[in-house]
Amino acid sequence: MAINRLFRWITFSYLLFFSLASVASDELEELVEDLEYEIEDLIEQIDERNKRFKINGFLSAGASYSDSTVPLESTDLLDEVNFSPEAVLGLQLEFKLNDKSKVVTQLVGRGKTDFDIVAEWGYFAYKVTPALTFRAGRLRIPLFLLSDYLEVGYAYPWVRPSAEVYDLAELFSSQDGMDILYNFSVGSVDTQLQLGGGTLARTSPSYGGLTFKATDMITMAALANYKSWTLNANVATVDFVADITGTLLGDADNTFTSNGAGEIKFDHLDILYYSVGAAFxxxxxxxxxxxxxTAYENRPGPQIFPIQRAHYISIARRFNRVTPYFLFAQNRTVSASDRREADAILAQAGVSPFDLARVFTQLLDHTQSSWALGINYSLSPKAKLKFEWKLIGSTKGTVGDFEDFAAFTSILGGQDALDGTNVYNLVFDVVF
Amino acid sequence: MINKINSLAITALLIASPTLVLADLVVVVHPDNSVSSITDADISRIFLKKTDSFPDKNKATPIDQKEGNPLRDAFYSKVTKKDAAQLNSYWSRLIFTGKGTPPKVVRNDKKVKSLISKNADHIGYIDSASVDDTVKVVFTLK
Incomplete structure (x- = not known):
């Protein structure tokens, strides 16, 4: 309808143009101005209609190489050029129902899962007041500064967020539930508070396919912006239940429990995550x-499954289109003495050092420090090319973030294949 | 008529030569808006949608100009300290969470003025040469 009106006005404009000679110049200017306003209003109406449904997309693609023969846990990367770990294609669909409500969903396909499309998250949002928004559906858990846009490579300077930190809570990247967002300003400090709750049931590829359910998930996040600074603080609690029967963890758990050396069993384990972040x-x-x-509650006996801590620090400097950066990251498991204690109990009971349970007392310790130097180049306002060299400096005799069993075999074999591993990435990020 | 041709010629020159030096850039609001002046930091917060109100707590709705417009590039690089790529990176963080959308975009100064003259809560930026009595200048960027 609006397009027809637009064509009519254009036709009318042509007729008007050919009758210029008969009209006084002042009147003509006025008429032309009126016409311009009318046409702009019509275009605006068309634009508004189109804006009710929006599609945005992002794409990351590139090549990665690690000089270690032991694959990295997060990317399955080993000593050959691999094109799939960094490949991600995302489409975001937004349907505006009215001025107060909308439905948004993000569909993501990843190279490492053969581009099987999954609805990473999707929710209905209702603006109760200009400051208060209610959302329900599958929501990202706000544990980190980048939680909401983990896979949108274009949105951050690095090839990917630090695996040492972000992989720590990878099981709980989203939840099915609801939350409220409350925005307010105090002076020049703009703050967003987020309070949510929900559940999550999923199968993790770790440990031979671990089926788990997380209930009573409660998430609280505060994000404050002041001038060039952004600060955030987050807390998330999870009631974690996993069926480890028939998995490697289950077999090991039988040995632990039958020898009174603690347990792995995840029977309503309360996990508490808390994190802080700062950006300038x-x-x-x-x-x-x-x-x-992290912290675990209601955990009897030695802590077989470890408490984990992680942090990173990054600095970058922009020179027009070129931004070099440095990233240092470290993660480590604590309560190692608990696992040594469990191992000693098993040794005293005559359990072989190669028994799965005793192997797990070594395997579950993770420590990794890495340094990354990278550069990203802005090809256009919507495309970046990034190159990163990452050195995995120290794993302190643990399996670090390498694939557990392969790394453990390597350590047992006396090979120094983990420390000093170089990882190279060349990635192209685009938004559209 | 000659005036019209002249203004068309100037417009064409501006389009063809985006590197032409612009006059002062001004931030404008509705003449009835109680705000008489505003800092670049507050303008930045409004245009990056970190806040949705003026310093006097009244609602603020930013109006943006089209991508590629030299006036827009000057505005964002001076006021928000972001170039076009940094701005896209900033908005992609909000767009891809569904938590925010960039300001409404209009074609030119004339349209900015037209919208502001009809909406007391709107705020936009235009070339100082475009200022007339339909808008009030609250910030001048030299």
Missing amino acids: DNGVWMFQAEAID
Whole structure:
């Protein structure tokens, strides 16, 4: 309808043009101005209609190489050029129902899962007041500064967020539930509070396919912006239940429990995550750091399954289109003495050092420090090319973030294949 | 008529030569808006949608100009300290969470003025040469 009106006005404009000679110049200017306004209003109406449904997309593609023969846990990367770990294609669909409500969903396909399309998250949002929004559906859990846009490579300077930190809570990247967002300003400090709750049932590829359910998930997040600074603090609690029967963890658990050396069993394990982050960006310098810690409640006996801590710090400097950056990241498991204690109990009971349970007392310790130097180049306002060299500096005799069993075999074999591993990435990020 | 041709010629020159030096850039609001001046930091917060109100707590709705417009590039690089790529990176963080959308975009100064003259809560930026009595200048960027 609006398009027809637009064509009519254009036709009318042509007729008007040919009758210029008969009209006084002042009147003509006025008429032309009126016409311009009418046409702009019509175009605006068409634009508004189109804006009720929006599609945005992002794509990351590139090549990665690690000089270690032991694959990395997060990317399955080993000593050959691999094109799939960094490949991600995302489409975001947004349907505006009216001025107060909308439905948004993000469909993501990843190279490492053969581009099987999954609805990463999707929710219905209702603006109760200009400051208060209610959302329900599958929501991202706000544990980190980048939680909401983990896979949108274009949105951050690095090839990917630090695996040492972000993989720590990878089981709980989203939940099915609801949350409220409350925005307010105090002076020049703009703050967003987020309170949510939900559940999650999923199968993790770790440990031979671990089926788990997380209930009573409660998430609280605060994000404050002041000038060039962004600060955030997050807390998430999870009631974790996993069926480990028939898995490697289950077999090991039988040995632990039958020898009174603790347990792995995840029967309503209360996990508490808490994290803080700070970012500074004045257009030239960029600084960002985050730290996360975990705690378990209701856990009897030695802590077989480890408490984990992680942090990273990054600094970047923009030179027009080129932004070099540095990223240091570290994660480590604590309560190692608990696993040594469990191992001693098993040894005393005559359990072989090669028994799965005793292997797990070594395997479950993770420590990894890495340094990354990278550069990203802005090809256009919507495309970036990134190159990163990452050195995995120290794993302190643990399996680090390498694939557990392969790394453990390598350590047992006396091979020094983990420390000093170089990882190279060349990635192209685009938004559209 | 000659005036019209002249203004068309200037417009064409501006389009063809985006590197032409612009006059002062001004931030404008509705003449009835109680705000008489505003800092670049507050303008930045409004245009990056970190806040949805003026310093006096009244609602603020930013109006943006089209991508590629030299006036827009100057505005964002001076006021928000972000170039076009940094701005896209910033908005992609909000767009891809569904938590925010960039400001409404209009074609030119004339349309900015037209919208502001009809909406007391709107705020936009235009070339100082475009200022007339339909808008009030609250910030000048030299």
